[in-house]
Amino acid sequence: MSLDDEITKVAYELFERDGGVHGKDREHWLEAEEIVKARHAAAQVPSGKAKPKASAASAAAGAKKAPSAKKTSSGSTSKKKAKG
Numbered sequence: 001m002s003l004d005d006e007i008t009k010v011a012y013e014l015f016e017r018d019g020g021v022h023g024k025d026r027e028h029w030l031e032a033e034e035i036v037k038a039r040h041a042a043a044q045v046p047s048g049k050a051k052p053k054a055s056a057a058s059a060a061a062g063a064k065k066a067p068s069a070k071k072t073s074s075g076s077t078s079k080k081k082a083k084g
Contacts, residue, residue, distance in 0.1 A: 003040075007032045 001009075011025070011032035018024060 003036065007036050010035050 007029065011028040014028040014031055015021075015024070018028070
């Protein structure tokens with residue numbers, strides 16, 4: 001896949017993520033360029049060396065929030081006790 005094809009694909013994913021709102025094509029393209037460049041840069045880091053941290057754009061594109069633990073009235077996290 002060519003670099004432009006990859007950027008196009010990521011830009012479309014960003015467009016869909018934003019609810020398919022038209023008029024943000026330039027913003028989506030520029031954000032997609034950053035994401036793809038960061039992916040390519042990370043892929044070229046020789047093994048044994050630390051990888052550079054992902055840009056805020058790539059982190060925002062792929063990040064999902066982990067569910068938070070529910071708190072009980074005592075303030076501790078709730079866990080089921082094993083019967084035994």
